[in-house]
Amino acid sequence: MAKYRNKPVFIDAVRYQRGMEDGFDCYSISGMFIGTFGKDGPLPRVQQLPFINTPQGKLYLSEGCYIITEANGKRSTMPASIFELLYEKVDE
Structure with missing residues (x-):
């Protein structure tokens, strides 16, 4: 059986801090939107x-998650615990 590994995929990512969001959905204490x-x-x-x-x-x-931007411009989010298992920082 042949063995394979993933090709390196380079992404841009930044750990979320308040101010990086596009907006907020707000809910009352009772949960009403x-x-x-x-x-x-x-x-x-x-x-x-x-x-x-x-x-x-x-x-x-959520606090500490990563905002990921792929080469095609698509953005997504990932919890820090998963991100840090899958990716390592590279020097440019």
Whole structure:
């Protein structure tokens, strides 16, 4: 049986910090959806779920996750625990 390995795939990635999101979906304490707000405007003092926009829709961000940008410009997110198992930083 032949053995194979994945070809190297290079991506751009950055660990999420507040300010990198495209906006927030906001919910009241009871869980009722209040609305979607841009990151630069005032936000209500309720539960705020940060997200990035992708062609497939919103992807929600959590503290410490990575925002990945592939060579074709497609963005996605990945939890840090998985990202750090799959990728290692390379020098340019």
